[in-house]
Amino acid sequence: AQKVTQAQTEISVVEKEDVTLDCVYETRDTTYYLFWYKQPPSGELVFLIRRNSFDEQNEISGRYSWNFQKSTSSFNFTITASQVVDSAVYFCALSEAYGGATNKLIFGTGTLLAVQP
């Protein structure tokens, strides 16, 4: 069965610290996609990144970086020099396919990141 685990329920850091959010997934599929979403206090989930299972290159976007390791089934997210505006709930998600007919996202339980000034 597909599953996404975000073991860190809450993380609190001081501004300018680096922080890594962990994501571990389980799937039997050989082809799958992984996502990170950000949920600020306003409630809307904001798409951050998607990664397919054949691309293990790490990605950097400004202060954000992602480390995908198939060997450990992990897709971790690092924020460098955190800012107060980074405070949000972050969700990791995995695509799921039932016989190829429908793809659905399976979400982790989320990590609440609080960045203190």
Added chain:
Amino acid sequence: DGGITQSPKYLFRKEGQNVTLSCEQNLNHDAMYWYRQDPGQGLRLIYYSQIVNDFQKGDIAEGYSVSREKKESFPLTVTSAQKNPTAFYLCASSIDARHGSTYGYTFGSGTRLTVV
């Protein structure tokens, strides 16, 4: 701008009443989804629809109903049969169900439902 509009943002319901949450999208997406969010439990799928006039149950469909009469609209009714309806409800859409996992979902800003 294209997006998903959920209304109302806050909703209060008396026990025993049905209530309908609105979700409208102008992205021309075929697939739409309803999720429920509770503290510490992440997002759980209630219903999804791949195309107009078709929808399927998700993981926690009991006590909920939906309709998909128009491509743009996917309203969710929380019925009196739902024992614990107080939660945050999120609507999402994707280009189509098959490619939803390729391009990800677009989410609305949610409706917070409270039973009083």
